[in-house]
Amino acid sequence: MQLRLDHYKANPGVYRLMLTMETFIKEQQLDPVLYELIKIRASQLNRCAYCIDMHIRDLRKMGETEERIxxxxxxxxxxxxTAAERAVLHLTEVVTELSQQGVPQAVYDEMLEHYSEQQFMTILTAINTINCWNRIGVATGMFPGCRDK
Structure with missing residues (x-):
């Protein structure tokens, strides 16, 4: 496997923009474990091996159980x-695969059983952010270990 290009070097502004999104999500106090679950599930759907590897490692460092990972x-x-996590995972799937069915009303309603509208928007932004990272990773040919020197 060969990395197609180093996106960090190709356009540092894109990387800074993505970090701004990450900072915003952290400022919203989204549960870090929940955010990692979002990242891994979206990355699985998008087949981004680099992100799957990175976020599984991050979740392990947080003490998450191997069964849940x-x-x-x-x-x-x-x-x-939990029911709240299931709602988020469901939303993660439908947003990641948006062209298949959109976001059904039932998925939206399920989210509002557990989260406020503000939290919904934070979670939606988190899902969109990892989807963007996945598209960068897949398009540039990133794989686990490709940035090791």
């Missing part, structure tokens, strides 16, 4: 996620 791709089939 390993079974995230089948979250509907296991009892390891």
């Amino acid at each position: 390993a079974l995230l791709s089948v979250w509907r089939e296991v009892p390891y996620y």
Whole structure:
């Protein structure tokens, strides 16, 4: 495997813009574990190996259980996620695969059972941010270890 280009060097402004998004999300006090779950699930759907690897490592550092990490791709089939987390994972999937069905009203309603409209917008921004990172990673050919020197 070969990295197509180093996006950090190609256009540092894009990287700074993405970091601004990350900073905004952190300022909104989104639960860091929930944010990592969002990042991993979207990255799985987008097939971004670099991001999957990075965020699984981050979640492990936070002390997350191996069951919750390993079974995230089948979250509907296991009892390891709260109702609030399930709502977010559902939203993550439909937003990531937006062209398939849009965001059904039921998904929106499920989110509002657990989160305020402001929190919904923060979570939506988090989902959009990782989707953007995934598209950068996949388009530039990033893979685990590609930035190791």
